Amino acid sequence: MRNSDSDIDAPGATADVGGAPARSGTVQAVERAVDLLEAMADAGGTVSLSHLAASSGLPLPTIHRLVRTLAGRGYVRQQSSREYALGPRLVRLGDTAGRLVGVWAQSRLAELVDALGESANLALLEGNQIVYVAQEPGRHSMRMFTEVGRRVSPHCTAVGKALLARMPAEKAREILRHNDFTRHTDNTITSLAAFDAELEKVRSAGYAVDEGEQELGVRCVAVALDGPLPAAVSISGPTTRMTDALLDSAVPKLQAAADALVDELARQDAATA
Structure with missing residues (x-):
């Protein structure tokens, strides 16, 4: 059973990703992760989760899961301020x-x-x-x-x-x-x-x-x-x-x-x- 945070869009799907329609046949989670990385870069490289929520239109639980995954791979890192920064990888x-x-x-x-x-x-x-x-x-x-x-x-x-x-x-x-x-x-x-x-x-x-x-x-x-x-x-x-x-x-x-x-x-x- 697929939930509202599904990873793969079916052909012809038009689900919103950060306020923009998802392209047919694309992997929605990948699009969302890229959107978050670009939003971080646009903000100077260091942002809070609330800033990402405001700029992407995604719910905080979804952002948290994506950022945690990116952090696990070294593409994002958490700072002592609890903000997130683009990672060394x-x-x-x-x-x-x-x-x-x-x-x-x-x-x-x-x-x-x-x-x-x-x-x-x-x-x-x-x-x-x-x-x-x-x-x-x-x-x-x-x-x-x-x-x-x-x-x-x-x-x-x-x-x-x-x-x-x-x-x-x-x-x-x-x-x-x-x-x-x-x-x-x-x-x-x-x-x-x-x-x-x-x-x-x-x-x-x-x-x-x-x-x-x-x-x-x-x-x-x-x-x-x-x-x-x-x-x-x-x-x-x-x-x-x-x-x-x-x-x-x-x-x-x-x-x-x-x-x-x-x-x-x-x-x-x-x-x-």
């Missing part, structure tokens, strides 16, 4: 997925280098951090190099600004509340109020700039993908070469690369649906 999955995304995007980054000469990067938002998943080195002998897999805070990078600017303001603030606003240079933004003002500029312009905020003498410009993947593309180089004229030329090319990546993702999703 997700790091391995994220790193592997990130590398695959980087391989898939490499040709677009190469096109940016051919057009602009400077190093091109692809970065993802993972929890409260930015992780670089691909880079195509620039053509110049003196060029910027970002290690693939490197994780940084979003407050001091163009890709971080571009990604957070795409979010609702409250969601961005929640992520930034877990950020320590470490000062890397004299140009680093070190307060939430100042960063809020910076994000408004990014939303208005449609792109973000790092003015030597992560490393002195380095300038970077980035555009976020307008799709489900929390990613941004950027170019970076020495301030002496990254002139305003180059940035003006780079922004439409970055936007075209971002749009092309979103289109490719949509075609892949359609092919596997």
